[in-house]
Amino acid sequence: MTATAAPTGRSVSVRVPATSANLGPGFDTLGLALSLYDDLEVTTSERPGARVEIHGVGEGEVPTDEHNLVVRTIAFTFERYGVQLPGLDLVAHNRIPHGRGLGSSGAAIVAGIMAAKGLLDGIVDIDSNALLALASELEGHPDNVAPALFGGLTIAWTSDKGPQHKKLMVHRGVSPLICVPEKTMSTELARSLRPVTVPHEDAAFNVSRSALLIAALIQSPELLHDATEDKLHQSYRASAMPETVGLVEELRSHGLAAVVSGAGPSVLVLCSDPAQRLEAAQVVANHGGSPWQALMLAVDFKGATVNVHPAKS
Known part of the structure; x- marks a missing residue:
């Protein structure tokens, strides 16, 4: 030393x-x-x-x-x-x-x-x-x-x-919305809910969506909804954060690219432009259940x- x-x-x-x-x-x-x-x-x-x-x-x-x-x-x-x-x-x-x-x-x-x-x-x-x-x-x-x-x-x-x-660098149209709940989530708990192995077809599904997501974020934001589909982790963690899953499902039913942010329980919505982000914020405001703090952020x-x-x- x-x-x-x-x-x-x-x-x-x-x-x-x-x-x-x-x-x-x-x-x-x-x-x-x-x-x-x-x-x-x-x-x-x-x-x-x-x-x-x-x-x-x-x-x-x-x-x-x-x-x-x-x-x-x-x-x-x-x-x-x-x-x-x-x-x-x-x-x-x-x-x-x-x-x-x-x-x-x-x-x-x-x-x-x-x-x-x-x-x-x-x-x-x-x-x-x-x-x-x-x-x-x-x-x-x-x-x-x-x-x-x-x-x-x-x-x-x-x-x-x-x-x-x-x-x-992200396409300038991409407009993130973060929805923050009152409850917290342990990263350790979220990780413990993942299975040791996953079906081959699910892995292949995520490989295709991950590749598409890169293209959507840097060049083609209109593809964000399809590009943010996942079969590797979110469904396995659903039981630990039902309110998060409920909001994600409602946003996606409106054609919005909503996902669990990190280990959760916040929700990230990757909107293709500021107008779509306003639409997403309104869906969150009208969503029943516990309140969510909606943050309109930039990259x-x-x-x-x-x-x-x-x-x-």
């Missing part, structure tokens, strides 16, 4: 977008960055330990010390590069809902890695491949962290060289950003 340390008083500002993974057929592969953000400011301190101030989502719920996920990620990154961890003061303004299938844990991990990158500026160079590798190691899979890091539509996979990604094309502020003398 080296005695190198980040300058005391150095501050970084980080912004990380929400994400929606799977997008229907692209299970554990496709992800989309959305214009809903967590903003953080992290400052190094001579005082040991970590002090975290949370505003917005998670306030009064998430840890405010060294057990905080962002802080743990910063510590992990510093240790990986053999740099002494300073004291940390962190202020977070969180807007990404927790436990709703919008990549909140992935966003926290990406925020910590980006904060570490900024705090280590001039000491260690962490390139995009290293960012994805670190985030995937902590998250367990790259489908949420890739779009959070790089923005846009991402295809993520793992090779013998580690996690990889390809970023694609985020920048991904996570970090700005470094020099240490104050």
Whole structure:
């Protein structure tokens, strides 16, 4: 280990977008960055330990010390590069809902890695491949962290060289609508409901729809309804989130490309244009049962950003 340390008083500002993974057929592969953000400011301190101030989502719920996920990620990154961890003061303004299938844990991990990158500026160079590798190691899979890091539509996979990604630009007509329920959903529970094996014809079905979905998102939004059909994961998880499935089914009955967002229970509607999104929002508003918060979001094309502020003398 080296005695190198980040300058005391150095501050970084980080912004990380929400994400929606799977997008229907692209299970554990496709992800989309959305214009809903967590903003953080992290400052190094001579005082040991970590002090975290949370505003917005998670306030009064998430840890405010060294057990905080962002802080743990910063510590992990510093240790990986053999740099002494300073004291940390962190202020977070969180807007990404927790436990709703919008990549909140992935966003926290990406925020910590980006904060570490900024705090280590001039000491260690962490390139995009290293960012994805670190985030995937902590998250367990790259489908949420890739779009959070790089923005846009991402295809993520793992090779013998580690996690990889390809970023694609989305057709300007694509207009996402996110429907957020009051209830949360455990990602671990959602994953446990998947079968160990699936029928060959279902796998082939999803391969065709995933290929079509790429074409629909980057070139032909009018194909989004057909392209978002899925037989690999959503039906197996239906019993754990009946209200989500009910909303998805109603939206799809109106010809709208609705899917479960990530592990759920939020619903993502990939509309072909802003007018269709207004139609989708009206269907959600008229839907019976528990209320849904409908968010009209844009596709985020920048991904996570970090700005470094020099240490104050």
